Amino acid sequence: AQRVTQPEKLLSVFKGAPVELKCNHSYSGSPELFWYVQYSRQRLQLLLRHISRESIKGFTADLNKGETSFHLKKPFAQEEDSAMYYCALSVNAGNMLTFGGGTRLMVKP
Amino acid sequence: NAGVTQTPKFRILKIGQSMTLQCTQDMNHNYMYWYRQDPGMGLKLIYYSVGAGITDKGEVPNGYNVSRSTTEDFPLRLELAAPSQTSVYFCASSSAPSTQPQHFGDGTRLSIL
Numbered sequence: 001a002q003r004v005t006q007p008e009k010l011l012s013v014f015k016g017a018p019v020e021l022k023c024n025h026s027y028s029g030s031p032e033l034f035w036y037v038q039y040s041r042q043r044l045q046l047l048l049r050h051i052s053r054e055s056i057k058g059f060t061a062d063l064n065k066g067e068t069s070f071h072l073k074k075p076f077a078q079e080e081d082s083a084m085y086y087c088a089l090s091v092n093a094g095n096m097l098t099f100g101g102g103t104r105l106m107v108k109p
Numbered sequence: 110n111a112g113v114t115q116t117p118k119f120r121i122l123k124i125g126q127s128m129t130l131q132c133t134q135d136m137n138h139n140y141m142y143w144y145r146q147d148p149g150m151g152l153k154l155i156y157y158s159v160g161a162g163i164t165d166k167g168e169v170p171n172g173y174n175v176s177r178s179t180t181e182d183f184p185l186r187l188e189l190a191a192p193s194q195t196s197v198y199f200c201a202s203s204s205a206p207s208t209q210p211q212h213f214g215d216g217t218r219l220s221i222l
Contacts, residue, residue: 009149034210043112044152044199046210086151095140095203096167097211099151 006100021072021103023087032090033070039083077107115214122190130185132200140203141183145196190221
């Protein structure tokens, strides 16, 4: 079974600092990759997906096929970015997601 | 804008009791999912459905059952509650395979004592 690994459970940075949340997966094919976010007292929601190649709230994520990684990056963190971030992978027609363990991002003032 | 609605939000059960976690969505999504999230862990898929009348097991189906009689509803049943089923349960739905995002409910926090 494919695995999704987020090596950091907690990442703490100061406001304005760059942020990189790491995500690695074990799937050798061409998966669909997503970043989901859960802000305090809100539902888990999609942040971005690799197929869209978009920037959402200043975040970007590039699929590095050679290293099977999909790290989430933002050049200047904001306090409102504090949340739980989950990397997820889908490889089949049922759109079943395999989630990483999550990284809590804390942005300090 | 209800989206995915889960009830109840919290529940405490005794070992051996049974209960049904309700999930309904108003987006006419064909695909629905049940996940559990244990403390400090990611979400794990319990069961999923690709349409009314069709369900299949996910990664951790033991101790649970589901049904999908309508497009809107996807209840999750615990027949004999065990302490290992203490978790937060999330229901989700999506409109199409693979590239489409899943929409999540608020979750049900379940404790088995």
